Amino acid sequence: MEINKNIIEALKNSKRVAIFIHINPDGDCLGSASALKEALVSLNKTVDIFSDSLVPENYLFIKHLNEVKHDDKVEGYDLLVAVDCPDAKRVGKYAKYFATHENTICIDHHKSRENYTKLTHVEIVSSAALMIYYYVKELTELNVHMAEAIYAGISSDTGCFIHSNTTSEEHAVCAKLINLGFDLTRANDMLFKFTPLSKFELTKRAYTNAEFFADGKIGMFKFTKKDLSETGADISDTTGLVNQITNVNGCEIGIMMYEQENGLFRCSLRSSGKIDVALIAEQFGGGGHMFASGCNVFGCLNTAKKKIVATCIKEVKKLG
Numbered sequence: 001m002e003i004n005k006n007i008i009e010a011l012k013n014s015k016r017v018a019i020f021i022h023i024n025p026d027g028d029c030l031g032s033a034s035a036l037k038e039a040l041v042s043l044n045k046t047v048d049i050f051s052d053s054l055v056p057e058n059y060l061f062i063k064h065l066n067e068v069k070h071d072d073k074v075e076g077y078d079l080l081v082a083v084d085c086p087d088a089k090r091v092g093k094y095a096k097y098f099a100t101h102e103n104t105i106c107i108d109h110h111k112s113r114e115n116y117t118k119l120t121h122v123e124i125v126s127s128a129a130l131m132i133y134y135y136v137k138e139l140t141e142l143n144v145h146m147a148e149a150i151y152a153g154i155s156s157d158t159g160c161f162i163h164s165n166t167t168s169e170e171h172a173v174c175a176k177l178i179n180l181g182f183d184l185t186r187a188n189d190m191l192f193k194f195t196p197l198s199k200f201e202l203t204k205r206a207y208t209n210a211e212f213f214a215d216g217k218i219g220m221f222k223f224t225k226k227d228l229s230e231t232g233a234d235i236s237d238t239t240g241l242v243n244q245i246t247n248v249n250g251c252e253i254g255i256m257m258y259e260q261e262n263g264l265f266r267c268s269l270r271s272s273g274k275i276d277v278a279l280i281a282e283q284f285g286g287g288g289h290m291f292a293s294g295c296n297v298f299g300c301l302n303t304a305k306k307k308i309v310a311t312c313i314k315e316v317k318k319l320g
Ligand SMILES: [Mn+2]
Pocket: 028, 029, 084, 109, 126, 127, 128, 157
């Protein structure tokens, strides 16, 4: 992968850097932000990570993630960097700063996107963290904290190296990272096994109310706000659940719908390989990758469900 030299220059020339991640953060944006902060701190920069959402507990083992800021105001930074964010909306309440600040960078790996920064590097690869690996390596010498953070990012977005976006490059880079000596077992336990009881209870509900359409080619389940409050779960507990229904034999599209507020559902879409679910999400103003995407669907539960399922049925029919 070729890095963008202008981005390296901008990072080197900065003194105070603010890094932004997306709402409902995942291992990829969190690991990318942590590694970039550690690299810039090693170059004596002052760096803060800003997030509109809380950092899920199981990522707090990664350096700098217990220092993430949630302040409304972002002032006094000479450079803003967004990682893993295809459009300004993804940084949530901080979007306005990307509209006004003159020095902004985006490093991202999503296919559907908008241009919202002065300098942009988009590469259609498995993870933002894989891109960050090459940037960090150019900036400074990798240490164990950067290695652990980048590993967290790459392994998260590849579903622990099982999604179709996994290539030998992810394995090769992660082998080098592991050789830097972080606690691999702890990292994998925190990233892939960590299951609060609330998540287990939410999973039970999800799979109990799962439905299939189009002869089993579309699988879906949903959560209301009540499901979350009654199980004590939060949105981060839904991570990964949609993959399981997509894995059912014959299922081409997996859908997870959850209620964000009255009349607004967030849909996570997964493809088992034949259908480009980014194109489906785009029809609702969302986007993402070919095999994993997301969008907002408006309406009451039944209306929202009908809208997304009908759109998916159209795509499934094209398969013949
Ligand atoms: Mn990502």
